[in-house]
Amino acid sequence: MQNLLHNLNPEQLAAVTLPPQNALILAGAGSGKTRVLTTRIAWLIQTGQVSPAGVLAVTFTNKAAKEMLARLSAMLPINTRGMWVGTFHGLCNRLLRTHYRDAALPQTFQILDSQDQLSVIKRLLKANNVDDEKYPAKNLMYFINNNKDQGLRAKDVDAYDATERKMVELYDLYDEQCQREGVVDFAELLLRTYELLSRNQPLREHYQLRFRHILVDEFQDTNDLQYKWLKLMSGHGSAAGGALFAVGDDDQSIYAFRGANVGNMSAFEREFQVKNLIKLEQNYRSHGHILDAANMLISNNSRRLGKNLRTDAGHGEQVRVYEASSDLQEAQWIIEESKSLINEGTSRSEIAVLYRSNAQSRVIEHALFSAGIPYHVYGGLRYFQRAEVKHAIAYLQLMDNPHNDSAFLRVVNFPARGIGARTIEQLQGAAEQYGISLYAAVPYMVGKAGTSLGGFVKMVEGMRFETQQMALPELVRIVLDGSGLLQHYQGEKEGADRVENLEQMVSAATQFVSEEGYGQGAPAHLGPQAQAQAGNAIVSADGVEIIDADAPLATVMSPLSAFLSHASLEAGDNQAQAGQEALQLMTVHSAKGLEFDNVFITGLEEGLFPHESSSKEDGGVEEERRLMYVAITRARQRLYMCFSQTRMLHGQTRYNMKSRFFDELPEESLKWLSPKVQSHWFANKKSAWDEAPLAGSDNAIARQIAQKSSGGSGWRIGESVAHAKFGEGVIVNLEGSGSNCRAQINFGNVGMKVLDLSVAKLDRLPR
DNA sequence: GCACCGAACTTTTTT
DNA sequence: AGTTCGGTGC
Numbered sequence: 001m002q003n004l005l006h007n008l009n010p011e012q013l014a015a016v017t018l019p020p021q022n023a024l025i026l027a028g029a030g031s032g033k034t035r036v037l038t039t040r041i042a043w044l045i046q047t048g049q050v051s052p053a054g055v056l057a058v059t060f061t062n063k064a065a066k067e068m069l070a071r072l073s074a075m076l077p078i079n080t081r082g083m084w085v086g087t088f089h090g091l092c093n094r095l096l097r098t099h100y101r102d103a104a105l106p107q108t109f110q111i112l113d114s115q116d117q118l119s120v121i122k123r124l125l126k127a128n129n130v131d132d133e134k135y136p137a138k139n140l141m142y143f144i145n146n147n148k149d150q151g152l153r154a155k156d157v158d159a160y161d162a163t164e165r166k167m168v169e170l171y172d173l174y175d176e177q178c179q180r181e182g183v184v185d186f187a188e189l190l191l192r193t194y195e196l197l198s199r200n201q202p203l204r205e206h207y208q209l210r211f212r213h214i215l216v217d218e219f220q221d222t223n224d225l226q227y228k229w230l231k232l233m234s235g236h237g238s239a240a241g242g243a244l245f246a247v248g249d250d251d252q253s254i255y256a257f258r259g260a261n262v263g264n265m266s267a268f269e270r271e272f273q274v275k276n277l278i279k280l281e282q283n284y285r286s287h288g289h290i291l292d293a294a295n296m297l298i299s300n301n302s303r304r305l306g307k308n309l310r311t312d313a314g315h316g317e318q319v320r321v322y323e324a325s326s327d328l329q330e331a332q333w334i335i336e337e338s339k340s341l342i343n344e345g346t347s348r349s350e351i352a353v354l355y356r357s358n359a360q361s362r363v364i365e366h367a368l369f370s371a372g373i374p375y376h377v378y379g380g381l382r383y384f385q386r387a388e389v390k391h392a393i394a395y396l397q398l399m400d401n402p403h404n405d406s407a408f409l410r411v412v413n414f415p416a417r418g419i420g421a422r423t424i425e426q427l428q429g430a431a432e433q434y435g436i437s438l439y440a441a442v443p444y445m446v447g448k449a450g451t452s453l454g455g456f457v458k459m460v461e462g463m464r465f466e467t468q469q470m471a472l473p474e475l476v477r478i479v480l481d482g483s484g485l486l487q488h489y490q491g492e493k494e495g496a497d498r499v500e501n502l503e504q505m506v507s508a509a510t511q512f513v514s515e516e517g518y519g520q521g522a523p524a525h526l527g528p529q530a531q532a533q534a535g536n537a538i539v540s541a542d543g544v545e546i547i548d549a550d551a552p553l554a555t556v557m558s559p560l561s562a563f564l565s566h567a568s569l570e571a572g573d574n575q576a577q578a579g580q581e582a583l584q585l586m587t588v589h590s591a592k593g594l595e596f597d598n599v600f601i602t603g604l605e606e607g608l609f610p611h612e613s614s615s616k617e618d619g620g621v622e623e624e625r626r627l628m629y630v631a632i633t634r635a636r637q638r639l640y641m642c643f644s645q646t647r648m649l650h651g652q653t654r655y656n657m658k659s660r661f662f663d664e665l666p667e668e669s670l671k672w673l674s675p676k677v678q679s680h681w682f683a684n685k686k687s688a689w690d691e692a693p694l695a696g697s698d699n700a701i702a703r704q705i706a707q708k709s710s711g712g713s714g715w716r717i718g719e720s721v722a723h724a725k726f727g728e729g730v731i732v733n734l735e736g737s738g739s740n741c742r743a744q745i746n747f748g749n750v751g752m753k754v755l756d757l758s759v760a761k762l763d764r765l766p767r
Numbered sequence: 768g769c770a771c772c773g774a775a776c777t778t779t780t781t782t
Numbered sequence: 783a784g785t786t787c788g789g790t791g792c
Contacts, residue, residue, distance in 0.1 A: 061781065089782045113782080186782045258780065357778050416768070569782060589779045611778055627779080650777065651783045
């Protein structure tokens with residue numbers, strides 16, 4: 001135990017050893033949050049305050065859950081496999097598999113990822129002849145998820161106009177359809193579990209009594225339903241129930257757009273009467289100038305819980321700021337600086353290039369490619385999202401649950417086997433008529449359509465029979481082969497990668513089987529007899545037998561079902577391919593939780609960062625500021641910031657002002673690399689472009705713009721101006737000439753204005 | 768059933 | 783600008 005608590009600072013120690021009461025830990029960036037969380041669990045177990053089975057630890061990502069488990073096994077001499085450490089969705093899946101009957105789900109229910117969900121909705125809209133102009137599938141999906149994330153079923157949603165009523169109706173139809181097909185979407189996993197436990201008192205009390213300690217990571221990212229879920233699990237407001245230990249950072253809340261509610265932190269503090277609020281403000285990551293920048297920036301936000309990071313490391317280097325004339329030049333600068341870092345011996349993987357939006361990566365990638373510097377971009381398609389892999393998964397899904405219409409439709413004619421749209425239409429008609437799945441409707445089809453569809457069903461049945469006693473990896477191999485997928489891609493010109501991805505699925509299955517504790521030889525299809533083996537059967541007061549979801553998943557679901565869940569819930573690694581000697585390119589969002597010695601924050605321009613769409617939502621700019629805070633606090637030693645006067649976006653050149661965030665950083669922590677222009681500067685020079693530091697090919701572009709733009713009016717596109725009413729802006733376009741000249745000016749958050757230059761009073765501004 | 772062309776989109780993303 | 787999606791035409 002000495003070892004466990006060794007090296008903790010006073011605040012960390014206090015948090016780890018808190019009495020078994022509700023607690024809120026405000027953990028700043030780089031303050032050892034994960035360490036506190038895992039040490040808390042280890043300490044509770046080691047001091048005998050709780051058994052491993054009495055702990056529930058919830059995270060948002062699989063990565064975080066895995067890391068927590070890894071650290072726990074390093075700290076404790078116990079097998080962590082059976083412990084309840086996982087994502088909200090993973091834990092709900094486990095509960096629903098165990099209590100599938102009570103939750104009114106088929107044992108082999110399948111999980112829709114976002115892609116699948118969208119295609120279910122598209123199908124629904126088509127089947128109901130809904131005008132998809134008026135009700136785009138994406139909107140409906142957003143509507144449904146949004147409501148589920150708040151714990152609202154269709155019947156609970158208040159509709160105020162005809163459009164909303166229609167949406168509610170479609171929401172209801174959607175749920176019915178999912179139920180018919182035996183599929184659940186991500187939000188449904190949570191909502192279904194929530195409803196199950198709300199409704200079923202013995203079950204609820206069982207888990208409430210069981211989990212003495214519930215610990216939540218990244219609490220600021222919880223949505224309303226997750227908060228309700230935690231309330232329920234922790235038995236809030238009832239006699240039973242354990243202590244909720246929430247760790248989070250309100251300043252790093254950057255997921256409001258997907259339903260996260262920072263307000264949950266203060267709500268928790270209030271509703272759970274939190275007496276133990278501990279702030280972890282000692283930062284172990286960044287040098288002083290970097291922290292000063294972060295602290296001052298975030299102090300511009302209101303409604304904070306309040307926190308200031310400090311470090312024992314020295315000031316370190318100032319933040320280097322660079323103004324480029326174009327996005328190309330910005331990229332060029334990043335490359336020059338990276339090169340010199342690399343020459344100093346910096347590992348390429350310790351250089352991160354962050355941007356607000358994915359579109360920005362292209363220019364940077366291009367420049368890196370030309371310069372021959374290896375790089376890695378995060379955020380592409382993940383393994384289980386690739387089309388060929390999804391096809392294979394669909395075949396596997398059909399073998400486990402043939403009534404999954406999405407899976408059926410996805411592969412019924414892939415590879416092509418002569419089943420066309422006409423046939424499918426007929427089949428859908430029959431299925432609707434009898435209220436059954438497409439698969440079940442096949443026998444009702446006659447003629448040629450019946451034959452081809454029958455052939456498909458026979459193939460699926462054949463594979464199912466053939467693989468009955470097989471272990472999962474073998475089963476996967478048979479399906480890849482028997483479905484004709486492998487052959488299909490082998491015969492394709494560009495199919496080599498896809499074949500490789502398919503082959504990889506066999507090893508993914510092998511790895512899954514060994515990691516999840518399924519005996520290598522265990523048949524992939526495991527019947528309900530597994531149910532009987534489930535451990536800890538308990539009997540509730542009213543005599544209902546409850547099987548605790550305690551036993552390893554292997555006893556409540558077959559390897560195949562488990563593998564399919566895994567494929568939906570864990571789309572595959574996209575993060576951290578450790579040891580890769582390459583520059584790391586990613587959005588600021590995906591950088592959260594990571595750290596690097598050297599960080600570039602790029603595209604710091606009004607409209608990009610903060611993003612223009614953020615000014616329309618209330619609290620939008622504050623969220624952008626938190627995003628900037630996250631970006632800054634990723635850096636350990638060196639931080640670079642840059643912005644560009646011009647940028648190619650959506651096919652046209654845009655002229656932006658530098659980000660307002662620069663005005664919110666401490667002057668003394670910044671080092672401006674581009675000459676900081678004095679106010680009299682513009683009086684002497686006719687154009688900023690003449691003297692701006694330009695590199696290489698960019699010179700020409702900049703001059704072109706400069707020439708094209710002055711047009712005799714004395715003003716220039718790209719020039720910064722000030723207007724008495726609208727404030728600061730940038731000239732985006734000039735039209736007309738002489739006394740008839742008008743300028744289109746981007747006034748940032750005020751918006752775009754067209755002003756007559758003979759009338760408007762404008763002042764030139766130095767950049 | 769497949770290939771090609773044009774239109775429409777383009778903040779951030781995990782499960 | 784670049785991609786992706788859906789529709790049309792063969």
